[in-house]
Amino acid sequence: MANASKAKGTAWESALVAYFREHHSPDARRNVQMGAKDIGDIDGYYLHAVEAKAEKTITLSDYIAQANREAIHAGQPFGCAVVKRRMKGVADGYVVRDVRTDVRLMNRMRDMEEALQDCDYDRWCDLDAEHREAA
Template identity: 90%
Template sequence: MGARDIGDIDGYYLHAVEAKAEKTITLSDYIVQANREAIHAGQPFGCAVVKRRMKGTADGYVVRDVRTDVRLMNRMRDMEEALKSVYADLWHDIDAKHREAA
Protein backbone atom coordinates (compact mmCIF):
# COMPACT_ATOMS: atom_id res chain seq x y z
CA MET A 1 0.00 0.00 0.00
CA GLY A 2 1.00 3.60 -0.38
CA ALA A 3 2.90 5.61 -2.94
CA ARG A 4 5.39 2.81 -3.72
CA ASP A 5 2.92 -0.10 -3.80
CA ILE A 6 4.26 -3.05 -5.82
CA GLY A 7 1.00 -4.96 -6.34
CA ASP A 8 -1.25 -7.34 -4.47
CA ILE A 9 0.00 -10.76 -5.60
CA ASP A 10 3.60 -11.94 -5.83
CA GLY A 11 4.72 -14.72 -8.14
CA TYR A 12 2.64 -13.96 -11.25
CA TYR A 13 5.53 -14.26 -13.70
CA LEU A 14 6.82 -10.90 -15.03
CA HIS A 15 3.78 -9.02 -13.71
CA ALA A 16 2.70 -6.73 -10.93
CA VAL A 17 -0.87 -7.75 -10.15
CA GLU A 18 -3.64 -5.55 -8.88
CA ALA A 19 -6.35 -7.84 -7.44
CA LYS A 20 -9.92 -6.56 -7.39
CA ALA A 21 -13.23 -7.92 -6.12
CA GLU A 22 -15.64 -5.00 -6.16
CA LYS A 23 -19.29 -4.45 -6.92
CA THR A 24 -18.52 -1.72 -9.46
CA ILE A 25 -15.72 -2.56 -11.91
CA THR A 26 -13.57 0.29 -13.23
CA LEU A 27 -11.02 -1.33 -15.55
CA SER A 28 -9.25 1.87 -16.52
CA ASP A 29 -8.48 2.68 -12.88
CA TYR A 30 -7.24 -0.85 -12.25
CA ILE A 31 -4.89 -0.77 -15.24
CA VAL A 32 -3.43 2.63 -14.34
CA GLN A 33 -2.76 1.29 -10.85
CA ALA A 34 -1.30 -2.01 -12.11
CA ASN A 35 1.03 -0.28 -14.57
CA ARG A 36 2.26 2.13 -11.87
CA GLU A 37 2.86 -0.78 -9.50
CA ALA A 38 4.77 -2.68 -12.21
CA ILE A 39 7.22 0.22 -12.37
CA HIS A 40 7.58 0.22 -8.56
CA ALA A 41 8.07 -3.56 -8.52
CA GLY A 42 10.60 -3.56 -11.38
CA GLN A 43 8.34 -5.80 -13.47
CA PRO A 44 7.85 -5.30 -17.21
CA PHE A 45 4.07 -5.79 -17.16
CA GLY A 46 1.10 -4.80 -15.02
CA CYS A 47 -2.30 -6.44 -14.99
CA ALA A 48 -5.46 -6.55 -12.95
CA VAL A 49 -7.06 -9.78 -11.76
CA VAL A 50 -10.75 -9.03 -11.44
CA LYS A 51 -13.00 -11.48 -9.61
CA ARG A 52 -16.51 -11.96 -10.95
CA ARG A 53 -19.30 -11.56 -8.45
CA MET A 54 -20.76 -14.82 -7.19
CA LYS A 55 -18.01 -16.82 -8.96
CA GLY A 56 -14.74 -18.38 -7.91
CA THR A 57 -11.42 -16.70 -8.55
CA ALA A 58 -10.64 -19.03 -11.48
CA ASP A 59 -13.70 -17.63 -13.29
CA GLY A 60 -12.38 -14.07 -13.05
CA TYR A 61 -10.51 -12.03 -15.62
CA VAL A 62 -6.91 -10.99 -16.19
CA VAL A 63 -6.93 -7.54 -17.76
CA ARG A 64 -4.18 -5.39 -19.24
CA ASP A 65 -4.20 -2.49 -21.65
CA VAL A 66 -3.52 -3.09 -25.35
CA ARG A 67 -0.09 -1.44 -25.17
CA THR A 68 0.99 -3.86 -22.43
CA ASP A 69 -0.53 -6.84 -24.23
CA VAL A 70 1.33 -6.00 -27.46
CA ARG A 71 4.61 -5.73 -25.55
CA LEU A 72 3.91 -9.10 -23.89
CA MET A 73 3.02 -10.81 -27.18
CA ASN A 74 6.11 -9.36 -28.88
CA ARG A 75 8.29 -10.63 -26.05
CA MET A 76 6.71 -14.08 -26.28
CA ARG A 77 7.20 -14.16 -30.07
CA ASP A 78 10.85 -13.12 -29.76
CA MET A 79 11.55 -15.68 -27.02
CA GLU A 80 9.84 -18.47 -28.97
CA GLU A 81 11.80 -17.61 -32.11
CA ALA A 82 15.04 -17.63 -30.13
CA LEU A 83 14.22 -20.99 -28.53
CA LYS A 84 13.11 -22.49 -31.84
CA SER A 85 16.31 -21.38 -33.59
CA VAL A 86 18.52 -23.03 -30.95
CA TYR A 87 16.42 -25.96 -29.69
CA ALA A 88 13.81 -26.76 -32.37
CA ASP A 89 12.88 -30.16 -30.87
CA LEU A 90 12.32 -28.67 -27.42
CA TRP A 91 10.24 -25.84 -28.93
CA HIS A 92 8.04 -28.37 -30.79
CA ASP A 93 7.55 -30.43 -27.60
CA ILE A 94 6.56 -27.35 -25.56
CA ASP A 95 4.31 -26.08 -28.35
CA ALA A 96 2.52 -29.45 -28.59
CA LYS A 97 2.05 -29.59 -24.81
CA HIS A 98 0.44 -26.15 -24.70
CA ARG A 99 -1.77 -26.78 -27.73
CA GLU A 100 -3.10 -29.97 -26.11
CA ALA A 101 -3.88 -28.09 -22.91
CA ALA A 102 -5.99 -25.46 -24.70
Protein backbone atom coordinates in the same frame (compact mmCIF):
# COMPACT_ATOMS: atom_id res chain seq x y z
CA MET B 1 -18.67 -1.75 5.73
CA ALA B 2 -15.03 -0.93 5.00
CA ASN B 3 -13.93 -3.99 6.98
CA ALA B 4 -16.29 -6.24 4.97
CA SER B 5 -14.82 -4.84 1.73
CA LYS B 6 -11.29 -5.34 3.02
CA ALA B 7 -12.14 -8.91 4.01
CA LYS B 8 -13.49 -9.60 0.50
CA GLY B 9 -10.32 -8.18 -1.03
CA THR B 10 -8.10 -10.23 1.26
CA ALA B 11 -10.08 -13.40 0.51
CA TRP B 12 -9.74 -12.76 -3.26
CA GLU B 13 -5.99 -12.16 -2.96
CA SER B 14 -5.58 -15.34 -0.90
CA ALA B 15 -7.63 -17.37 -3.40
CA LEU B 16 -5.52 -16.01 -6.27
CA VAL B 17 -2.29 -16.89 -4.48
CA ALA B 18 -3.53 -20.44 -3.89
CA TYR B 19 -4.50 -20.76 -7.55
CA PHE B 20 -1.18 -19.32 -8.79
CA ARG B 21 0.75 -21.66 -6.47
CA GLU B 22 -1.08 -24.69 -7.83
CA HIS B 23 -1.11 -23.76 -11.52
CA HIS B 24 1.76 -21.30 -12.09
CA SER B 25 4.39 -20.76 -9.41
CA PRO B 26 4.81 -22.25 -5.93
CA ASP B 27 6.49 -18.97 -4.92
CA ALA B 28 3.38 -16.79 -5.38
CA ARG B 29 2.57 -14.71 -2.29
CA ARG B 30 0.66 -11.67 -1.12
CA ASN B 31 2.69 -8.47 -0.85
CA VAL B 32 2.81 -6.11 2.08
CA GLN B 33 1.24 -2.76 1.16
CA MET B 34 3.85 -0.08 0.53
CA GLY B 35 1.72 3.10 0.33
CA ALA B 36 2.76 5.48 -2.47
CA LYS B 37 5.36 2.97 -3.73
CA ASP B 38 3.03 -0.04 -3.71
CA ILE B 39 4.35 -2.98 -5.76
CA GLY B 40 1.05 -4.75 -6.37
CA ASP B 41 -1.04 -7.13 -4.33
CA ILE B 42 0.59 -10.40 -5.42
CA ASP B 43 4.15 -11.38 -6.28
CA GLY B 44 5.03 -14.50 -8.24
CA TYR B 45 2.88 -14.11 -11.37
CA TYR B 46 5.73 -14.25 -13.87
CA LEU B 47 6.90 -10.83 -15.09
CA HIS B 48 3.80 -9.08 -13.68
CA ALA B 49 2.76 -6.81 -10.88
CA VAL B 50 -0.76 -7.98 -10.00
CA GLU B 51 -3.49 -5.69 -8.75
CA ALA B 52 -6.26 -7.92 -7.37
CA LYS B 53 -9.79 -6.49 -7.43
CA ALA B 54 -13.01 -7.90 -5.97
CA GLU B 55 -15.47 -5.03 -6.19
CA LYS B 56 -19.13 -4.70 -7.07
CA THR B 57 -18.46 -1.78 -9.42
CA ILE B 58 -15.66 -2.48 -11.89
CA THR B 59 -13.54 0.46 -13.10
CA LEU B 60 -11.02 -1.03 -15.50
CA SER B 61 -9.24 2.23 -16.34
CA ASP B 62 -8.43 2.82 -12.66
CA TYR B 63 -7.29 -0.77 -12.18
CA ILE B 64 -4.98 -0.70 -15.21
CA ALA B 65 -3.46 2.66 -14.29
CA GLN B 66 -2.77 1.34 -10.80
CA ALA B 67 -1.30 -1.95 -12.09
CA ASN B 68 0.99 -0.13 -14.53
CA ARG B 69 2.26 2.22 -11.79
CA GLU B 70 2.87 -0.71 -9.47
CA ALA B 71 4.74 -2.62 -12.18
CA ILE B 72 7.20 0.27 -12.37
CA HIS B 73 7.60 0.29 -8.57
CA ALA B 74 8.07 -3.52 -8.54
CA GLY B 75 10.59 -3.47 -11.40
CA GLN B 76 8.33 -5.74 -13.47
CA PRO B 77 7.84 -5.25 -17.23
CA PHE B 78 4.06 -5.80 -17.11
CA GLY B 79 1.16 -4.85 -14.89
CA CYS B 80 -2.27 -6.44 -14.85
CA ALA B 81 -5.44 -6.37 -12.83
CA VAL B 82 -7.02 -9.66 -11.86
CA VAL B 83 -10.71 -8.97 -11.39
CA LYS B 84 -13.09 -11.28 -9.55
CA ARG B 85 -16.08 -12.37 -11.56
CA ARG B 86 -19.20 -12.27 -9.42
CA MET B 87 -20.59 -15.63 -8.37
CA LYS B 88 -17.67 -17.50 -10.02
CA GLY B 89 -14.46 -19.17 -8.91
CA VAL B 90 -10.90 -17.97 -9.32
CA ALA B 91 -10.33 -19.64 -12.71
CA ASP B 92 -13.25 -17.63 -14.13
CA GLY B 93 -11.84 -14.25 -13.06
CA TYR B 94 -10.49 -11.76 -15.58
CA VAL B 95 -6.87 -10.81 -16.22
CA VAL B 96 -6.95 -7.31 -17.67
CA ARG B 97 -4.26 -5.10 -19.16
CA ASP B 98 -4.22 -2.28 -21.67
CA VAL B 99 -3.53 -2.98 -25.34
CA ARG B 100 -0.07 -1.36 -25.13
CA THR B 101 0.97 -3.78 -22.38
CA ASP B 102 -0.59 -6.77 -24.13
CA VAL B 103 1.24 -5.99 -27.41
CA ARG B 104 4.55 -5.72 -25.51
CA LEU B 105 3.83 -9.09 -23.86
CA MET B 106 2.91 -10.76 -27.16
CA ASN B 107 6.01 -9.32 -28.85
CA ARG B 108 8.18 -10.71 -26.07
CA MET B 109 6.51 -14.12 -26.31
CA ARG B 110 6.94 -14.18 -30.09
CA ASP B 111 10.61 -13.20 -29.85
CA MET B 112 11.32 -15.77 -27.14
CA GLU B 113 9.56 -18.54 -29.06
CA GLU B 114 11.55 -17.70 -32.19
CA ALA B 115 14.77 -17.77 -30.15
CA LEU B 116 13.86 -21.17 -28.69
CA GLN B 117 13.00 -22.53 -32.14
CA ASP B 118 16.42 -21.40 -33.38
CA CYS B 119 18.20 -22.85 -30.36
CA ASP B 120 16.30 -26.10 -29.73
CA TYR B 121 13.54 -26.81 -32.23
CA ASP B 122 12.62 -30.19 -30.73
CA ARG B 123 12.18 -28.63 -27.27
CA TRP B 124 10.01 -25.88 -28.80
CA CYS B 125 7.84 -28.53 -30.51
CA ASP B 126 7.38 -30.42 -27.23
CA LEU B 127 6.42 -27.26 -25.34
CA ASP B 128 4.12 -26.11 -28.12
CA ALA B 129 2.27 -29.43 -28.09
CA GLU B 130 2.02 -29.39 -24.28
CA HIS B 131 0.52 -25.90 -24.18
CA ARG B 132 -1.87 -26.55 -27.06
CA GLU B 133 -3.21 -29.56 -25.14
CA ALA B 134 -3.72 -27.39 -22.05
CA ALA B 135 -6.09 -25.11 -23.99
